[in-house]
Amino acid sequence: xxxESKSLEAMWTELVxxxxxxxxxxxFERLLNVKFTKQRAQHxxxxxxxxxxxxxxxxxxxxxxxxxxxxxxxxxxxxxELVGHKAQGKLDHITLAIKEGxxxxxxxxxxxxxxxxxxxxxxFSAWVRLAQRSWLEAIAASAILEMRNSSELIPRGSLSRRxxxxxxRDLGIPIKEQINNxxxxxxxxxxxxxxxxxxxxxxxxxxxxxxxxxxxxxxLLIDRVYxxxxxxxxxxxx
Amino acid sequence: xxxxxxxxxxxxQMVNDQFESVEFKKFLAVPxxxxxxxxxxxxxxxxxxxxxxxxxxxxxxxxxxxKRVIWQxxxxxxxxxxxxxxxxxxxxxxxxxxxxxxxxxxEKAEVPAMVQACFHAWHHIxxxxxxxxxxxxxxxxxxxxxxxxxxxxxMSYRVGKKFENELGINLKRMISxxxxxVADMDHSENISEMFERYVKTREERDLxxxxxxxxxxxxxxxxxxxxxxxxxxxx
Numbered sequence: 001x002x003x004e005s006k007s008l009e010a011m012w013t014e015l016v017x018x019x020x021x022x023x024x025x026x027x028f029e030r031l032l033n034v035k036f037t038k039q040r041a042q043h044x045x046x047x048x049x050x051x052x053x054x055x056x057x058x059x060x061x062x063x064x065x066x067x068x069x070x071x072x073x074x075x076x077x078x079x080x081e082l083v084g085h086k087a088q089g090k091l092d093h094i095t096l097a098i099k100e101g102x103x104x105x106x107x108x109x110x111x112x113x114x115x116x117x118x119x120x121x122x123x124f125s126a127w128v129r130l131a132q133r134s135w136l137e138a139i140a141a142s143a144i145l146e147m148r149n150s151s152e153l154i155p156r157g158s159l160s161r162r163x164x165x166x167x168x169r170d171l172g173i174p175i176k177e178q179i180n181n182x183x184x185x186x187x188x189x190x191x192x193x194x195x196x197x198x199x200x201x202x203x204x205x206x207x208x209x210x211x212x213x214x215x216x217x218x219x220l221l222i223d224r225v226y227x228x229x230x231x232x233x234x235x236x237x238x
Numbered sequence: 239x240x241x242x243x244x245x246x247x248x249x250x251q252m253v254n255d256q257f258e259s260v261e262f263k264k265f266l267a268v269p270x271x272x273x274x275x276x277x278x279x280x281x282x283x284x285x286x287x288x289x290x291x292x293x294x295x296x297x298x299x300x301x302x303x304x305k306r307v308i309w310q311x312x313x314x315x316x317x318x319x320x321x322x323x324x325x326x327x328x329x330x331x332x333x334x335x336x337x338x339x340x341x342x343x344x345e346k347a348e349v350p351a352m353v354q355a356c357f358h359a360w361h362h363i364x365x366x367x368x369x370x371x372x373x374x375x376x377x378x379x380x381x382x383x384x385x386x387x388x389x390x391x392x393m394s395y396r397v398g399k400k401f402e403n404e405l406g407i408n409l410k411r412m413i414s415x416x417x418x419x420v421a422d423m424d425h426s427e428n429i430s431e432m433f434e435r436y437v438k439t440r441e442e443r444d445l446x447x448x449x450x451x452x453x454x455x456x457x458x459x460x461x462x463x464x465x466x467x468x469x470x471x472x473x
Contacts, residue, residue, distance in 0.1 A: 053302060056302065056305055057298050057299065058298065059298075060294055060295065060296075060297035060298025060299070060300075060305065060308075061294065061295055061298035061299075061365070062294075062298075063294035063297065063298075064290075064291045064292065064293070064294025064295035064296075064297075064298060064364065064365070065291065065294070065295075066294075068287060068290065068316075068327055071290055071294065071316055072316055072317060072325075074294075075309070075312055075313070075316050075317055076317075078309055079309075082302075082305060082306055082309055083306055083309060083310075094302060128298075131298065132365060
């Protein structure tokens with residue numbers, strides 16, 4: 001194995017370690033130890049739809065600054081997320097999030113009339129700012145959130161899988177009825193590999209690999225703060 | 239007249255006025271030689287790449303419904319235009335074969351200083367402004383290419399005709415220019431529909447006008463720069 005290849009593997013190992021470490025952080029532990037009531041699930045579900053919208057903002061900015069072949073890759077990625085595959089009967093992920101809300105007794109209007117969590121808004125702005133940085137930092141910042149959601153990379157269970165299991169345990173809603181969580185459990189395994197595909201071609205120097213790690217670390221930091229705000233919100237509800 | 243109709247009349251006037259500007263007149267008056275034609279085609283590929291950057295940024299800042307419209311728009315540009323059977327960058331590179339260009343000529347192409355400044359300026363509008371301003375700035379370049387709006391034909395049509403008249407290359411063989419004569423009619427109409435949905439107040443109208451004015455100013459500077467660089471190429 002060449003030096004460059006070893007450096008790339010080392011970078012990947014570090015990215016996977018960082019994703020796994022998220023789950024040992026205090027905010028993640030707090031969030032994942034909340035006992036979910038119907039009301040808490042409703043509010044969580046609504047805020048997650050806003051999170052998905054922020055992901056669409058960020059991926060747009062990343063697409064803007066990336067090289068042409070990476071732009072094309074992101075465009076395909078956004079088909080799943082933003083538009084869906086009508087021919088295959090697959091909904092876009094925002095519609096999916098709203099539809100999943102029905103399982104918790106939510107209407108589409110509830111998503112429109114509920115305010116964004118203040119702390120969440122601050123995190124969304126931070127993610128957008130990160131998405132407007134140099135393209136390798138920006139793509140790493142967005143892709144790492146999908147790596148953190150890949151059950152292949154997180155052996156103890158990705159975030160969507162864990163939340164899905166909690167909803168099943170606390171509310172008796174089987175994961176297959178949580179259509180958004182169920183979709184992300186599958187899709188983010190596939191999406192998680194995008195960063196490595198990009199890195200193999202473009203992360204050919206130490207500074208490029210450092211940019212990827214920097215973007216990923218900062219995004220995971222925001223992710224911890226965001227999950228902490230979600231935990232605060234849930235704990236304040238009955 | 240309602241606010242959007244009035245806005246569209248103003249935008250139409252602005253894209254027509256572009257062709258009366260000293261920069262556009264100068265650019266379109268530079269006699270084409272094969273070398274100048276090659277320079278233009280390579281530069282046009284870089285311009286297309288810059289458009290992809292900007293539309294990505296605009297997609298990032300726009301509301302969800304508009305993001306979807308832009309994503310669809312980028313399907314033709316970035317992935318595959320059914321009119322051409324390929325994306326628009328590949329189309330431009332393929333067009334280059336007609337005038338003896340190889341893919342390497344596009345890969346190693348340098349962005350001249352004045353052009354680079356214009357590209358940065360378009361990036362700035364797309365990334366740092368209200369989404370309506372950013373959206374209008376990118377939209378106007380397609381509106382300026384829409385032969386249904388621009389009397390005498392849009393930019394792609396006029397440049398295509400120059401290749402035909404001055405170099406004897408039929409417009410149909412300049413496949414990228416030819417596709418854009420039609421594609422930008424569709425694109426500018428689809429994108430323009432969003433104004434109906436999102437421009438309700440004078441403030442929103444002004445945001446659109448700001449983007450349109452700024453982008454047209456950069457466009458004039460860009461065409462002026464291309465004209466200048468083409469004149470430096472002898473023979």
